[in-house]
Amino acid sequence: MPDLWMPGAQRLDIGDHAPTDGGPAKAIAHITWDRSASAAKPVDLVPYTALRSYFAGGGAGVAPHILWDPFEGHFTQFVPANSRSKSLVDQAGGTRTNRAGSVVIQVEALFFPYCRVGTTVYAKLSDTPCKGWSDLQAWVHSWGVPNEWPMGQPNGYNSRRSASTWATKPGWYAHGDVPENNHTDPGYWPAFVGATPSTPTSKYEPFPGASFFKTGRRSPIIAAMHKRLVEVGCNRYQSSSNADVWGSGDERSYAAWQRHLGYSGSAADGIPGPTSWAKLHVPNV
Structure with missing residues (x-):
């Protein structure tokens, strides 16, 4: 069985574990987007420790599985991989967004557009050093999530929602692509290491759990x-x-x-x- 807790990540278990519903294995890409900034008015990045404390405390009700610092390569995990987390809006009726897969691993990258770190301003998450991305990708993949984006690699702050794709295709999804959610993040995400985005890794259906x-x-x-x-x-x-x-x-x-x-x-x-x-x-x- 794959590791319930990502190797190398700080384990900060907030409890409130609950099973998923089964189905195609998914990972959801988010950014914290905790500040508003622009090219004309960049803003300093919020400290990683502040977001970690938030998800472990008052923000536990919207905590992801993983908080990732792409600048330093730090990770904190709040619930095990086989539990749902609560970073997605889940309306009454319809798909249970946080549970709609054998796993639904949610990753929050510490980032907002035009954040400033030192003297450098970053417009896109993919512009950051993306430290630790290969380790994160490998761990998520070990849970049966293929290295592909069923609705396409994130290429802007938009939404491309398809209920049928969400229901049937495993892989990585942008927060903006999830049914019932009105966010448009993450905007951009690093390319897969050693794989071509949106290229199926197998012609056979992965085990849905x-x-x-x-x-x-x-x-x-x-x-x-x-x-x-x-x-x-x-x-x-x-x-x-x-x-x-x-x-x-x-x-x-x-x-x-x-x-x-x-x-x-x-x-x-x-x-x-x-x-x-x-x-x-x-x-x-």
């Missing part, structure tokens, strides 16, 4: 799985209707796949696990 497979769950991932189980000779369905909804037929068919792989007993209970899922080769949807 065991908790994703709940009775009544509707998803194109389930429809793609249904089709693959039929193709590999593990069809235990009584009907092909509602192929995108998880139900007893899926459980029976997946149990047949597990037995085909040599599993037995409780290991062939019909609930997908990461190893059997990887071998099924469910195509990306």
